[in-house]
Amino acid sequence: MSTEATLLERCESKCELCAAQSSLSPFVVAPHTQITVDHAVMLCDTCKGQIEEPETVDVNHWRCLNDSMWSQVQPVQVLAWRQLKRLSAESWAQDLLEMMYLDEETQKWAEIGLDDDAEKPRDVNGVELKKGDDVTVIKDLPVKGSSMVIKQGTVVRGISLSDDPKHVSGKVNGQSMFIIAEYCRKK
Numbered sequence: 001m002s003t004e005a006t007l008l009e010r011c012e013s014k015c016e017l018c019a020a021q022s023s024l025s026p027f028v029v030a031p032h033t034q035i036t037v038d039h040a041v042m043l044c045d046t047c048k049g050q051i052e053e054p055e056t057v058d059v060n061h062w063r064c065l066n067d068s069m070w071s072q073v074q075p076v077q078v079l080a081w082r083q084l085k086r087l088s089a090e091s092w093a094q095d096l097l098e099m100m101y102l103d104e105e106t107q108k109w110a111e112i113g114l115d116d117d118a119e120k121p122r123d124v125n126g127v128e129l130k131k132g133d134d135v136t137v138i139k140d141l142p143v144k145g146s147s148m149v150i151k152q153g154t155v156v157r158g159i160s161l162s163d164d165p166k167h168v169s170g171k172v173n174g175q176s177m178f179i180i181a182e183y184c185r186k187k
């Protein structure tokens with residue numbers, strides 16, 4: 001049986017993400033490039049188009065992941081996880097992501113390439129800031145919504161990263177706050 005025929009049988013002629021029955025074709029889950037049963041997923045044009053062009057995404061279409069994330073098929077799990085990650089600004093997607101369980105190998109596959117498109121926080125010298133770094137604040141920074149100022153020269157130990165690469169977070173005088181990454185210097 002050809003790969004495509006095997007895939008068609010596996011998906012029961014339905015899109016493996018949204019269960020649509022129209023125009024299915026195999027989609028290879030990166031970083032793999034060859035259509036094989038283990039690396040490809042049968043997708044409808046809608047799913048495929050929105051995965052390939054994220055700017056066209058229709059958030060509500062992806063509520064289908066509510067069902068397909070429980071698939072036993074590894075490449076389907078990887079795609080579902082990646083798509084939920086992309087949509088994680090939506091609280092329902094965040095919730096599903098938290099419920100989802102991937103075994104170690106699948107998780108590794110799912111995370112490949114993730115770092116490449118995510119921007120990283122950088123300090124005043126363009127040095128990448130990582131979780132756990134110690135930084136020095138290089139200018140007085142007023143804290144939004146309070147009269148407090150983080151003084152120039154303040155050392156913040158063991159910073160955390162935030163969803164926004166422009167900010168890191170850390171404790172100043174015992175309080176957690178966001179600090180603009182480019183106003184820090186890595187120690």
Ligand SMILES: [Zn+2]
Binds near residue numbers: 015
């Ligand atoms: Zn679909």
